[in-house]
Amino acid sequence: MVKVEFLGPIGKKPIEIEAKTLKEVAEILNKDEETKKWLAECAVAVNDKLVSSLDVELRDGDRVSLLPPVCGG
Amino acid sequence: MSLEFLEIYEGPLDVDLIFSRWRKWGEDKNYGAFITFVGTVREEDSIEGLSFDLYEPILTDWFAGWSQRASKEGAVVRMAHSFGDVPLHRSSYMAAVFSPKRAVALRIIEEFVEDFKANAPIWKYDIKKGKRVYASDRSHKIEGAGILDIERGSR
Numbered sequence: 323m324v325k326v327e328f329l330g331p332i333g334k335k336p337i338e339i340e341a342k343t344l345k346e347v348a349e350i351l352n353k354d355e356e357t358k359k360w361l362a363e364c365a366v367a368v369n370d371k372l373v374s375s376l377d378v379e380l381r382d383g384d385r386v387s388l389l390p391p392v393c394g395g
Numbered sequence: 396m397s398l399e400f401l402e403i404y405e406g407p408l409d410v411d412l413i414f415s416r417w418r419k420w421g422e423d424k425n426y427g428a429f430i431t432f433v434g435t436v437r438e439e440d441s442i443e444g445l446s447f448d449l450y451e452p453i454l455t456d457w458f459a460g461w462s463q464r465a466s467k468e469g470a471v472v473r474m475a476h477s478f479g480d481v482p483l484h485r486s487s488y489m490a491a492v493f494s495p496k497r498a499v500a501l502r503i504i505e506e507f508v509e510d511f512k513a514n515a516p517i518w519k520y521d522i523k524k525g526k527r528v529y530a531s532d533r534s535h536k537i538e539g540a541g542i543l544d545i546e547r548g549s550r
Contacts, residue, residue, distance in 0.1 A: 387450070
């Protein structure tokens with residue numbers, strides 16, 4: 323299982339899903355209408371490292387985090 | 396990087412205390428230039444204050460990258476930020492650069508604060524009638540955002 327976390331204003335509790343790659347995570351998240359509207363806006367981290375491609379293999383226990391647009395200060 | 400250079404506080408920053416501690420540190424380390432930026436919550440658009448969420452693991456990585464970048468030029472960056480609510484006219488953000496001479500510090504503080512605005516994993520909310528409202532119109536997508544949006548082909 324892979325844990326997906328929705329940070330900041332997304333306001334959704336973490337979910338656990340079966341996925342072997344980040345692309346599979348993307349496919350699952352695109353099926354959820356509430357989550358889907360955030361996807362174009364969000365950066366993605368796997369185990370707290372930002373990634374720039376969906377070609378990432380995932381292992382059991384990995385964490386995928388969605389980071390919506392930021393505004394510190 | 397020394398992790399003590401990234402400080403996170405719940406609620407408003409005690410600017411005077413942090414400033415004087417940083418100044419003393421810079422004096423002891425013989426830095427000739429100490430440039431600060433302090434962000435204060437302004438009264439506008441009927442807000443009662445601002446509120447913040449932050450994600451510490453990635454914030455720490457982002458800050459570590461900047462520490463390394465600054466150290467290559469003989470400089471040190473320090474930063475303090477709030478999470479939770481910060482009322483009007485109090486401060487949520489302080490940044491500082493120390494360097495032997497002013498030119499490097501003046502340049503780095505601008506680059507550092509701009510990159511902070513663009514990429515540090517911190518989310519801002521207006522407080523209106525006691526509720527948090529995500530400041531989406533002032534927020535910026537982090538570099539590389541949108542890869543999960545496979546239907547729009549944004550890979």
